[in-house]
Amino acid sequence: MNPGTARPATGAPRRHPGPRPGRFARCAAALLATVSVLAGCERGSARHVPGEPASGPSGCPAAYDTARTAVARAERTDVPWNGPTTGPPAVSGKSLVYVAQTMTNPGVAGALQGVRQAARVVGWNVRVIDGGGTPAGIQAAMGQAVALRPAGVVVAGFDPGTTSQQVARATALHIPLVGWHAVAAPGPSRRPPLFSNVTTHVRDVARVSARWIIADARGRAGAVVFTDDSIPFARTKSRLITAELATCRGVRVLAYENIPIPDASARTPRETAALMSRFGGRWTHSVAINDLYFADAAPAFRAAGAPGAGPPYNIGAGDGDPSAFQRINSRQYQSATVPEPLSQQGWQIVDEFNRAFSHAPASGYAAPVHVSTAENSHGAHTWEPTGYQEAYRKIWRR
Incomplete structure (x- = not known):
């Protein structure tokens, strides 16, 4: 997909240009020729799987419908401030x-x-x-x-x-x-x-990021999970993500990569290259507990000739920093984020x-959880609820 090209609503059949020449293109062609259940190199396109209706999603119809509804709700941008509106006035000099x-x-x-x-x-x-x-x-x-x-x-x-x-x-x-x-x-x-x-509620973030993969892949994906198990918060999130992915029988977790955040810049490129060599076109989607993993993975994707717009299609389950939005908006090795x-x-x-x-x-x-993509971010580099500064200033009498 070229930058600036509008994408149909989540869950609708979508067509994407083929990958650039290289290992991903060769793997994709071979897998499509054999109708592999895990390869998904035409993102979101409906492919007939023997024994299933050609017009419907494959892999997990019920989970797919749930995922599509949840993601569509999370992609809304017109959510008003629902936080506190009353509280004590500001104490000075702290x-x-x-x-x-x-x-x-x-x-x-x-x-x-x-x-x-x-x-x-x-x-x-x-x-x-x-x-x-x-x-x-x-x-x-x-x-x-x-x-x-x-x-x-x-x-x-x-x-x-x-x-x-x-x-x-x-x-x-x-x-x-x-x-x-x-x-x-x-x-x-x-x-x-x-x-x-x-x-945010970690369970909600984990669920919607996993559901984005299920919806985006129409129930057929080979996924890699990047996490930092040294942080209990991150470990909980990644385990909830894998549990939600398991609700769709057509999604397989290919690898669970435990890379501490302080080591991410050194280790992620090496691990990404190894995963690409190991899984090739079976690796269609990724989810990380923090967007920074995709910044560090990008050189390995680029060196292998993987297209910036995917596959693999990558979603960050936090934190939605400006560099993540830049990758998403330019379609360079990240497709979505669940931003804090x-x-x-x-x-x-x-x-x-x-x-x-x-x-x-x-x-x-x-x-509330939100999913940001190139289609709904409109070029922004952050996501924030509307009206929060005015609400807090009113509370503090400032």
Whole structure:
């Protein structure tokens, strides 16, 4: 598909140009000639499978219908703000320390931008300490943050359980902690003790990303899952993704690639090249717990002569950073993302702290899941709910 070419609605028969010459083209031609059940090199096109109606989807009709409906709903862009509209006015003169799992994680970096924007509105100071993506680095960063005795500490992208001593010290000093993707569920957490955790519902993100593959492939796919099992949040997400893919008998998970995010830039190109050599045209789709895997995989795809528009067709189950949107909009080795509204979540982190400082309950808000593609992003490089800044300013009386 050439950039700028409109694609029919999800689930409708779609025609795509054949791959460029190279291994993918040869594999695709051979697989199409034998009507392989897993190859799907004409994306979304209806192919007759013996024993099934030529006009209907193959592989898993019921799961396909469910997936198509769910994806169409998630692709809507006219969703109004459904977050908090009331709360305490802003408390002035506070300081936050933002402890980052690693600033090379685009989601962590994107949420920080939102925190800084909101902090300027309420007149707070924000200091950043980068854990560097290693257990020792994160523990040291968390210890340094608590030693500064700020008004609050952001636990950004790592499991607080890995810094239990530092968390206990913060609790003893009555320093509230607010997480970003720190645990699996949004809202307050007792163990570990977080005033609130800011995230979308991981189950919803996992389901819709897997359903996008089922719908896009019309129930016939060979998928690769990229994850980081060292992060409990990511491990939960990837396991939910594989469980949802398993609801369609025509989708096979070819490989489950456990690559820690700090190692992604070094390992992903090598692993991608090996997977391409191993699976060839059977690899039709990919899903990753973070978009950055596809940035790192792109050189291997390109070197093998794989077309930028796919196959394989790649969807990120987070975080929706600007580079992911750039790949999607230019159709360069990523087809979709389930973006976190990173700026909104940064504003929400500030709002949760303000509630903690005011002895008010946490909002517990979780943004609805959304699927961004070249067709519905309209060239944007982020996705955010509409009206959130106005809502928070009204709450804070700012």
